[in-house]
Amino acid sequence: MHRQEEAKGLRKGWIIASVFLALMLVLSACGGGQKTGSESDKNVLRVGTDAAYPPFEKQEGSGEITGFDIDVIKAIAEAEGLKVQVEHTGWDGLFEAVDSGKVDAGISAITITKKRKKKYDFSEPYFEAKQLILVPNDSDVSSLKDLKGKKIGVQSGTTGEIVVQKAFGKTYEGIRGYDDTPGAIDDLVIGRVDAVVADNGVVLDYMKKLPKGKFKTVEDNSFEPEFYGIMVKKGNKEVLDKINSGLKKIQEDGTFDEIYKKYFGQDS
């Protein structure tokens, strides 16, 4: 009786000890993992983008993401002694990725708007843009209001969509929302939509690539200046400060102007 109980007690002790040990191991592994994680995170700026908006961002055949924005964020990171890791998230995916912390920042020709500012923080503006209408060359459209009754392609969730909704109402049946801008342009080319409204830099870039003489651009004086900013999660001051500091450095040392010239052929 006595010996049996002693054995039981011993076994119990062993079980408790090994459970304790296992727990310690798990805890230390977690703690260790977290530590190296946040340590390396601090040196790597994880950036999301919708890499389908040339010349700001695009994905090359090889999968490499390039463009004006990418050069800008790389230069900012370099100025701050950070490594940068750029990933294609898509447009809606970009906002989600910033929300969830999957990326530290988003650079994607993102217009700083009042609405977006409620949920995100933005760097100092780094680029000025405007909406621009793209139509077939023989189109009779010469202003935004001429698009009334026509099918208009926009990228969903962009300021292009907003200006069209403002002009014709949120439920305007002619509006066609696309996941990305190239999708809208493709449909314009095959005549499925009558016009595309998007940022001027992108529309002008497409003008160079589309068949010569087949398309034209139309401005509208209701289009207001827009300013692009680099987006972080609201309150992420640590990352935002670094981005703003790096942006300032590259604007002051001429790097920004060099990048600007490379893509737009003149001084910013």
Ligand code: ARG
């Ligand atoms: N500037 C516009 C906006 O903020 C369009 C940006 C779209 N960017 C992109 N990479 N698809 O709504």
